[in-house]
Amino acid sequence: MAGMKCLICFQKISEAMYLSNYFSRPPIICAECEGSFEKLTGRRCPHCRRQLGEDEVTCTDCTYMHQHVQPLDRIHILYHYNHFMKELIHCYKGRGDIKLAEVFAYKLLQEKALLKKFDAIIPLPTSQDKLMTRGFSQIEKIMDISGLSYNQVLTMQPRPKQSELTRKERLQQSNPFEVISPVAGHILLIDDIYTTGLTVHRAAEVLRREKVVTIEVLAFARP
Numbered sequence: 001m002a003g004m005k006c007l008i009c010f011q012k013i014s015e016a017m018y019l020s021n022y023f024s025r026p027p028i029i030c031a032e033c034e035g036s037f038e039k040l041t042g043r044r045c046p047h048c049r050r051q052l053g054e055d056e057v058t059c060t061d062c063t064y065m066h067q068h069v070q071p072l073d074r075i076h077i078l079y080h081y082n083h084f085m086k087e088l089i090h091c092y093k094g095r096g097d098i099k100l101a102e103v104f105a106y107k108l109l110q111e112k113a114l115l116k117k118f119d120a121i122i123p124l125p126t127s128q129d130k131l132m133t134r135g136f137s138q139i140e141k142i143m144d145i146s147g148l149s150y151n152q153v154l155t156m157q158p159r160p161k162q163s164e165l166t167r168k169e170r171l172q173q174s175n176p177f178e179v180i181s182p183v184a185g186h187i188l189l190i191d192d193i194y195t196t197g198l199t200v201h202r203a204a205e206v207l208r209r210e211k212v213v214t215i216e217v218l219a220f221a222r223p
Contacts, residue, residue, distance in 0.1 A: 006030035007103050008088065028106050036084035037107065040077055040222070048197055049077045049222060061196045069201045073214040076114065077194060078107065081221040089192060089221070093138050101138075104220060105146035108190075111218070118216070119185025121150045124192075124203060127176070129158040139190055150190075153183045154203060170198050177206045184211035194219035 004013050006029045017027040017034075027034075043052040045059035047066075052059060065071070079085055092100040108115075115121060123139035131137060143150045157176040165173075187207060189200055194217070204215045 004028070006033055007099060008033045025106065025109060028102060033084075036082075037078075038080040038082050038084070040080050047071065048075050048194065051223075065197055065201060069205060070208065072197075072201065072204055072217055074216040075194065075197070076111075076216065076218040077222045078111070078219070079221045081193060081223045085221045093134065093192070096135060098136060098141065101141045101145050104142045104192075107220070108142060108146050108148070114218070115148065115188065117186065118188040120153070120183050121148065121188045121190060122153055122183070122203075122207075123150055123190050124200065125152075125154045125156045125177075127156045127158045138192060143190070151181075151183055153179055153181045154206070155180055170196075175202050175205060177203045179206050179210060182210060183207065185213055187212050187215045189215065189217045191217065191219045192221070194222040 004026075005011065006013055008029050009032070011030050011032070013027055013030050017031055040049050044050065045052055045056075045062055047062040048059060050059040050061060062071075088100065088103070091097045092104070121143070123137070123143050125140075126134070126137040140150075140152070155178050157178070159173060159176045189203055189207075191200055194200070197217075200217045200219075204217075207215055
């Protein structure tokens with residue numbers, strides 16, 4: 001395996017990286033790229049891990065959201081949506097560099113201790129119009145490469161571009177998700193980026209009609 005190139009920057013992965021991963025999965029990214037995956041730091045919202053203002057206890061997104069929808073049981077954020085992560089996700093989703101799904105699968109497998117606590121892992125689906133444009137469902141592709149079992153129980157209808165709508169307009173939209181097969185127990189939803197949280201809360205809303213106990217979310221990054 002020594003001599004392999006980083007899947008992100010294509011530089012040679014050092015011998016030291018292999019030695020540091022001797023008892024785990026062989027590295028597929030170099031030390032420099034590994035260091036660019038930035039954990040969240042500073043004062044953060046206890047619910048969604050958004051950066052808090054000086055006088056804030058809970059972020060405005062969660063305060064507003066919890067007045068309109070049932071809160072999620074817990075939100076897990078792996079990394080900060082910094083410039084590196086923004087480019088990585090853009091190359092994967094926007095440019096269709098499917099090879100990068102291996103990187104996200106590699107990072108996801110580092111969370112096995114968390115993942116094994118759930119009865120069902122559900123990737124957030126891609127709507128049919130985006131699937132036709134992109135050619136793949138970004139989270140399902142990551143799950144397939146990871147080898148982890150997951151449940152395809154949700155479908156998503158096309159909807160207007162959310163960035164072009166106000167928060168009130170987004171909340172007033174009909175729920176785009178539908179449950180297509182039964183699911184029960186402790187549920188983990190997986191998404192790529194967590195911003196306001198409306199999308200995952202809407203998915204949770206339809207899942208709560210099933211025999212679920214808890215619903216948590218894991219996202220690869222958030223601003």
